[in-house]
Amino acid sequence: MKIKMNRVTILFLFIFSSFIFSQGDFDLEDLNPNSDTFGQLIGPGDYIGDICIVFFGHEY
Numbered sequence: 001m002k003i004k005m006n007r008v009t010i011l012f013l014f015i016f017s018s019f020i021f022s023q024g025d026f027d028l029e030d031l032n033p034n035s036d037t038f039g040q041l042i043g044p045g046d047y048i049g050d051i052c053i054v055f056f057g058h059e060y
Helices: 002-020
Strands: none
Touching: none
């Protein structure tokens, strides 16, 4: 019984930690002058149902 309890505990901690460390929704200004949404505040929540890849780059 102890082994089964440990598996349940590990599964619970895994699922719970995924909620703690997940990224919430956010909005940032679109700085791409070639974009249709240039100058607007957009975020992942604007693309629900689409594949969304978020990249934070920096140009030196």
